[in-house]
Each structure stands twice: as structure tokens, then as C-alpha cells.
Amino acid sequence: MSAKVTWLGHGCWSVETPQGTVLIDPFLDDNPVAAAKADAVAADYILVSHGHGDHVGDTVKIARRTGALVLACYEICEWLGRAGVERTLGHNLGGGSQHAFGRVQFTLAHHSSVLPDGSNGGNPAGFLLSLREGPRLYFACDTALFLDMQLIGRRGLDLAVLPIGDLFTMGPDDALEAVKLLQPKRVVPSHYDTWPPIAQDARAWAARVRAETSAEPLVLKPGESLTV
Ligand code: NI
Ligand code: MN
DSSP, rough: OEEEEEEEEEEEEEEEEETEEEEOOOOOOTTTOOOOOOOGEEEEEEEOOOSSSHTTTTHHHHHHOOOOEEEHHHHHHHHHHTTTTEEEEEEOOTTTETTEEEEEEEEEOOOOBBBBTSSOOOEEEEEEEEEETSEEEEEEEOOOOTTTHHHHHHTTEEEEEEEEEOHHHHHHHHHHHHHHOOSEEEEEEESOSSSSSGGGHHHHHHHHHHHHHHSEOOOTTOOOOOEE
């Protein structure tokens, strides 16, 4: 069995596995490029990378509707609990947890993590998903480039999802360096073209990835999928 990975726009991704759907950073209703509304997405698990509004997004309403288990840093889970989300599992960097679909490990991210009301969201994170069926997926989420990406790639990655938007995260040049450090089989750009300040030419970036690395780049539109 394979997993279906869908870009829902900005930093929001859905990973559909035979053991359930993992929704990452569900910023949908206030997202100008979102491919789905919060009341229409499926979720058995919701992963929240950090506290910013464009990542916490619609987590509270989706979790309440679906009963999904929310995985986030401990501080974000406490905040979600106060907002009425009943099922959370707090993590911190380097830690992970095992679920029906596989393992999630929280990876470094060089960013910030204040929640929408000013509360401390703990450390920002990325996610390494080791699916039960075998594929390994790395979602860098919002981060700068860092050399330790080499460690994340060391056991092999079937897919890396990297921000290329610049301004708030890595831009195209550093995302190209990230591909060289991670050495994934395939790579997909994320966190760009949501608003004019983070507009990027993703096809030009993909051409550089193809020319300078052994990874296969794929450029999706919001709503499009790939399988791993
Ligand atoms: Ni952010
Ligand atoms: Mn962001």
C-alpha cells in the first residue's frame, strides 16, 4: 500500500495512509490559496509544527469536529487543551511517538513559535514521518537552512517537503542547499505563493534541483497529490 500526499496550500499537507489521515499545519479558512475548507477535510491525526497563525490555523475546529489526535510541542498542546481540544500528545524536539500509521519524530526547525494570542508555543519543529508501509517523509515546515539536515537524511528519505518562500523561511537558494544535505529521492516545494511577499518561481527552482542534485523535484498546485 502507498500513501497519498496532497498539498492543500501554504504549509498545509494531508498524508492519507491505509491506517488513517495525517493533516499537517491546517491553515485553510483564512488561506487565500487553500484547496479545501476546514469543515471538509479529513483528519485522524493533526500535526502542528509551531504556534504561528498560518500553521495552527483551523486546528481547534478540525480537532473538535473529527476527534483527531493532535501532535504538537507540549506548550501548544496545553494551549489547545484550554481551547477545548481533548486529544493531544505533547512532544519536544528529538522526541517521537508511534501510531497506527507509523512513527512521527519532531525535528529541529530554526524559526519562532509564538501562538496567536501571544502565548509561548515552545520550540518550532519539523516532522520526520516513518510510515508503517516503509516510506520516510520529511516535512521541514518553517525553518532556515541548517547543517544538521544531513542527519535527518542519513537513513534515507523518499520525500522531502521544503519551504522556498524566503522572507519568513528558507528561500530558493538555501532550499537547494537543503536538498544537497538531505539527499531525498523526491522533493516538493512548500510555503510560497500564498501572498505576494513570498511569491517564487517554483519551476525555475525545480530546474536547478534537477540540474544540481540527484533528487527528483515535483511542483504541485494546491489540491494536487503525489504517492509515496
Ligand atoms: Ni511561522
Ligand atoms: Mn509560516
